[in-house]
Amino acid sequence: MSSCSSDLAPLLGGVANSSAAADYICNQFTDAGFAIDTTYLLFSAYLVFAMQLGFAMLCAGSVRAKNTMNIMLTNVLDAAAGGLFYYLFGFAFAFGGPSNGFIGKHFFGLKEVPQTSFDYSNFLYQWAFAIAAAGITSGSIAERTQFVAYLIYSSFLTGFVYPVVSHWFWSGDGWAAAARNAGESLLFETGVIDFAGSGVVHMVGGIAGLWGALIEGPRIGRFDHAGRSVNLRGHSATLVVLGTFLLWFGWYGFNPGSFNIIFRTYGPSGSIHGQWSAVGRTAVTTTLAGCTAALTTLFGKRLQTGHWNVIDVCNGLLGGFAAITSGCSVVDPWAAIICGFVSAWVLIGLNKLAAKLKFDDPLEAAQLHGGCGAWGIIFTALFAREKYVNEVYPGRPGRPYGLFTGGGGRLLGAHIVQILVITGWVSCTMGPLFFALHKLNLLRISAEDELAGMDLTRHGGFAYDYHDEDPSAHGGSPRGGFMLKSSPTPVKPKANQTATANQV
Amino acid sequence: MSSCSSDLAPLLGGVANSSAAASYICDQFTDVGFAIDNTYLLFSAYLVFSMQLGFAMLCAGSVRAKNTMNIMLTNVIDAAAGGLFYYLFGFAFAFGGPSNGFIGKHFFGLKEVPQPSFDYSNFLYQWAFAIAAAGITSGSIAERTQFVAYLIYSSFLTGFVYPVVSHWFWSGDGWAAAGRNAGESLLFKSGVIDFAGSGVVHMVGGIAGLWGALIEGPRIGRFDHAGRSVALRGHSATLVVLGTFLLWFGWYGFNPGSFNTIFKTYGPSGSIHGQWSAVGRTAVTTTLAGCTAALTTLFGKRLQTGHWNVVDVCNGLLGGFAAITSGCSVVDPWAALICGFVSAWVLIGFNKLAATLKFDDPLEAAQLHGGCGAWGIIFTALFAREKYVNEVYPGRQGRPYGLFMGGGGRLLAAHIVQILVITGWVSCTMGPLFFALHKLGLLRISSEDEMAGMDLTRHGGFAYVYHDEDPSLGDGSPSGGFMVKSSAVRV
C-alpha cells in the first residue's frame, strides 16, 4: 500500500496539494486494510483455537474411560501453559527479528509489540499454532505417562523446540524460509514452502510423539502374550466424531488463515485477482483433500476389515488435512484430491507397520501427523503451481515450483532437506529429554496405576458418574441399580435374570 | 461499484488526469470490497459447515446407542462425499451459467473459477449448504437403513437432485429465481423468494426423507402390536442439546450469510442504510423465530404431556429456524414472532399426524424440515415487506410482495408453485430411487441386524466402552454387567 500515494499523487495533478490529498486518501485505505486484515486474522486465530477443543474431545474419546480426566487435563494445560511460555519467550524465539537464521531474539514478553510487521493479533494466531503441536504429542503418549513428565516435555516443546523450527521456516530471518527477507539468499534458490505447517507443526508434534511412545513402550495389554495386536478401543466414538468435526472446523482457520492478510491484490487493482481469492482456494483444497482421504479410508478399510468404521474414517480425514496443510495455498483443487488419496494409504500403511513393530500410539498421532505430514511436504514439492507460488511468495521472479508441474527438482530438494532437518532437530532435542525422563523414572506410570487408570490414582476420580450416589435415596439399599433407565414402566427383575445380570 | 469511476471522474474535474485518478481510487474500493465480502462469506461458510457437526451430534443423541456409529458415519460421509461430488459436478449443475432455466452446465471441477461472479468462496459456501440437505434425509431413515443404500441416495441427492433445485430458485438462470438475470421474465412477475432455502434445502431434505421412511416402514418396536406408538428414545439428551445449539450457531452463517456480500449500500452512500444493516436484521429475525417456536413448544407440550421436555423444545426451536429461513431477509422482526409461533404448532400437528399414520421418522426430520419448511415458504409470501424485498432483490420496479403487507397474491402464487414443484421433483427422483433400492433388497437391514444394532454388525463395534477391559483387573470375576461391549463377537 506504500506505493499508493506515489501512484495517486501524479494522477491528482492540478489539485492544490496533490501529494497531501493522495496521502490522505491512501492512509484511509491503509486503515481500512488494517481493520479488515485484523478482523480476518483474529477470527482465524479463534478458529485455530477451537482446534484445541477438538483435540481435547478427540483424545478423550480415543482413550479408555479410566484415563479421560488425565488426557483432558493435558489438553487444557497445553493451551494454558502454552499461553504463558509462548508469551514469555516462545514468540520471541520464533519471530523475534531482526535476528539470525537459527533463532529469534526480540519480543520477549511482547516487548516492542505492536510494530509494523507484528501486532498482537499475530501473537495470538501463532500461539494457537504452538499449542496444536503440543496437543499432537500428548496423544502419542496417552494412558501411560506421568503427569510431571507431561508438564516438562510440553513446556520444552512449546517454549523452545517448536518455536525454533517455526523460526527456520516461517520467519523472515529463517535460513530455510520461502519468504525470507529480501536480499538474502534462499535455500536452493527456493526455500521451503511449508505454508501452514505440515512440517513445522504436524511433523514436529508427530516425531516428538514417536520418540515418547517408543521410549515408553506400549500400553499394558496392547499386545498379547503371543505378540498379537489387541485393539484397546477408546471409550466414546461420539467424542471422536465431535473432536474430528471441530478440528475440521478449526482447520479453516489453520490453512486459509495462514495468509494472515486478505486485503491484497495480485492482478491489477480492481480485478477479482487478489489474496481473497487465494484464501478461498486454500479453503477448497483443504476441504477436498480431507474429503478424499476420508472416502479412500472408508473403502480401503472396508475391503480390509469388512465393516464401515467411523473412527478410521475420522483418522483418515485428519490425515488428509495434515498432508494438505503444507501446500494448500499453492496447488490446484484437483491436486488436493491426489494429496488426500495418497495420504489415506500412507496412514493405513504406517498403521500396519506400527502394529508389526509393536509401536503403540493410542491416537495414531505419530503415524498421522508425522507420516501424512511428511507426505504433504513431498506432495507440495511435486504439485506446486508456478502462478500460485509467485502470488503467495512474491518478489522473487523465476523461483522454482513443483516437479510434476514443470518447475524442476529444486523445490523437492529443499523439501527433502526440511524433512531431514525437522526429524533430526526434534529427535536430538525431544529424544534425549524423553530418555532422561525415562532413566529418572519420571516418564511412565507404575503398572498398578496403569491398570487402575490414572484418573483414579492421580486425578481425584473418574470422569463419569452416572450412578446415583445419594445414599439416602435408596434407603440403605445396596448400590445396585444403575441409574440410567428409560423404560416407561419400571422393570420387575426376575431372580434368574438378575442372577446373570452382571455377566455379559 | 462499477459506477464509481463514472460518478467520481466529473467531480475531480480540474485534475490533470481525472478519469485515471477516479478509476485508481475506485479500484482500491473494489479491492476493499472483495476483501470484506470474502471475509464475510468465508466465515459464514465455516459457520454453515459447523452445522454438519450439529447434525452429527443431534442425530447421534436421537438414536439408540447401538446405532450411534452408523449415524455418525453417515454424517461424516455426507460432508466428505458431498465435497467430492459437489466439486465434480454438483456446483456445475447448480450455478454453471450462462445456461438454461433447468440445469447449469459450467464450472465442472471448478473449471473457469474464479470469475467475477463466482469465486472459490462461493463454492465453499454452497457446498456447506448441499451437505446440509443430505444430512436432513439421513435422520429420517436412521436406525434401519443399509449403509450401501445410504451411499447411493446420498450421492444422488447431493450430486443431482439438490443442485437442480438450487439452480431453479437461486441461480441467475433459474426459471423461478427472484434474482433472475436482468431481462428475463420472472415467474408471475415475482419469482420465488426463498432467501436461504426453506424450500431449496429443508423441504428437499425433508421430502426425500419422507419417501425413504415411508418405503422402509417404521423401526421394529416403534408401534406395538395394538398399533400404539411407543417412543424409542434417543440415547443421550445431552448430545441433542449440543447438536441443537451448534445448529443454532451455524444458522447464523446459513441465513445472514446468504447475502454473500455485506459491502453494498442501499441508501445514499455514507448513510447507515446498507446490506450490513439487512444482514443484522436477518440475524435478528432468525433468532426471534427460533426463540418463539421454542417457547411455544415448551408450553404447548407441557399442556399435552404434563412435563417440560428439552428434546421437544430443541425440535421446536429447529422448526422455527427451518421456517424463517425462507423469508428471514425480507420480513420485520415482529413477523418472525408469528412465523415461529405457527411453526411450533405445525410441527406438533405433523408429529401427531405421523403417529396416527404410523409413520416413523427417528429425528422428526420430514415433519420438521418438510413441514415447517413449507410453512416458511407460505409465511414469506404473506409477510414480505415491500421495502426489504426491493432492497434485497433490486432492479425490478414494483415487484410483488407479501399478501398481508398489501403486495397482492402473486408472490403467494409463486410460492405455492414452489412447494408443488419441489414436492413433485423430489418425489419423482428420490421416490423411485428408494423404491428400486427396496425392491433390490438394498434398502432395509435385516431384522436381526436391527435388533442387535448396526454398530455391532456393520461398523465394528459399539460407540461406547465405559467398561474397563483389562483382563487382569477382573480377577476372573464377572466384570459386572456393563452394557456396551466392543468385542466383535457376542459372549
Next chain:
Amino acid sequence: MSSCSSDLAPLLGGVANSSAAADYICNQFTDAGFAIDTTYLLFSAYLVFAMQLGFAMLCAGSVRAKNTMNIMLTNVLDAAAGGLFYYLFGFAFAFGGPSNGFIGKHFFGLKEVPQTSFDYSNFLYQWAFAIAAAGITSGSIAERTQFVAYLIYSSFLTGFVYPVVSHWFWSGDGWAAAARNAGESLLFETGVIDFAGSGVVHMVGGIAGLWGALIEGPRIGRFDHAGRSVNLRGHSATLVVLGTFLLWFGWYGFNPGSFNIIFRTYGPSGSIHGQWSAVGRTAVTTTLAGCTAALTTLFGKRLQTGHWNVIDVCNGLLGGFAAITSGCSVVDPWAAIICGFVSAWVLIGLNKLAAKLKFDDPLEAAQLHGGCGAWGIIFTALFAREKYVNEVYPGRPGRPYGLFTGGGGRLLGAHIVQILVITGWVSCTMGPLFFALHKLNLLRISAEDELAGMDLTRHGGFAYDYHDEDPSAHGGSPRGGFMLKSSPTPVKPKANQTATANQV
C-alpha cells in the same frame, strides 16, 4: 469519519467540485467502515452466543445425571426466552436513549432501529450478553429449583434487572458510564470502566445466584449429618471440559468484541495504531489471564488435595476470564498475568469459605462470577494504563486511570461504588423475588423429587439411555446392568444386590 470530508476537501482544492469529490470519496469509506464493523460485530456476537452452548455443556456435566435434562432446558430457555424479552423491552431499558441515567425508554420491540448509533447487529450482540447473565444464575440454583421458579426469575433478570445495570454502566446516558455522552459529568470525573462486564454481567449473575442458593439452602446430601462437606460430583468431566473450552472460544467474542467497531484509527491515519491493535491486545490479555489462573489453580489445588484435577483447573480458568473481563482493553499483558494469578486464589478462598458456611452452589457460580468478577473490577482500577484508557474512552483529556500506574484513586473510588451499587441493586430486586417464591413454595422442589431427580419427575425421563430396550433383542436374556460405573473398586455382585439392580 465525519471529519473526513472537511479534511479532504481543502486538499482537493483546484478540483472543479472539491467538496462534492471529497464527500463522494469519504462516503465510500463510511460504507466500507459499516461493512467491516458490522462483520466484526456480528461474528463476535455469534461467538458470544456460542458461550450459551458452553454454559449448557458445563452445567450439564457439573450436575448429577438425574438432573441433566432440567439444567439443559434452563439453558436453552435462557437463550429463547431471553431473545423475546430482550427484543420486547430489555434492549429498550438498557440502551434506549436519549433517556435518563437510570433506565432507557426507546427501541421497544426494536422500533426506530436501525439508526446511526444502533443497528440490528448491536441488538444481537447485547442479547447474547443478556442471556449469559441468566445462564450464570441458573448454575447456582441447579438441581433443586422448581422449573416455574426458574421461568419467573429468568424473565425478571434478563428483562429488567440486568438491562438496568447495563444502562448505568454502558449506555451513553448511564449515570456511571465511562463513555457517557459528551457534556455530561462523569462519576468522580472518571466513570466506571467495566469494559466487557465483570460487574455488569458476571457480578449480576453471580449475586443473583448467591441469593437464590442462599434462600433455597444446600442440596440434600451436600453436607452430612456431622456438617462435613460431601462432594456431589457432576456426572461427566468430559462435558465440563467441552463447556469450558467453548466458553473460552466464546470469550473471544465477549471481550475483544466489546469494542463493537474495529475500523478506527488512534494515531495518525495510515499508522499501525488503531482499534484493530487494541482488539488484538484485548484478546491477548484475556488469554493470558485465563492461562495464568488455570496454572495457578493446578498447582494450588495440587498442594492442597494431592491430585491434579481438571475440573478445578477449568473453574480456575473461567475465574481468570471473569476477572479480566472488566479491564481487558485497558491493561498491559503483564498485568493480565497478575489478574489471573490473584483470581485463582480468590476462587479457592471463596470456595473454602462457602464450604465453611454450608453454602451450596453446584457450579461455584456465585464464587466464580461474583467473587472473581468483583476482583476484576478492583484490578482494573489498579492497573489501567493511561494511554489505553484515553484511546478506548476518548474525548476526555486527563481522565483518571489505574492507582498503581500513577493515575490516582478516583477510578478505584468509582469502581468500589460500582461493586456496592451492583450488589445492592441485585440484592434488592432478586433477593425479595427469591424470598417471595420461597414463601409461596414455588422455589424448591420436594425432597422426593430431589432424590429421584427432576428429569424423571418433571422432564419426562432421564437424559441418557445407553441400555438396549428392544426386548426381543435379548431373546429373553437378562437385561443386565446399565453400563456406566464409577465405583472405585469393582463391585462383586451378590445375589441380594443384583436383585434390586433394576429398581430405581
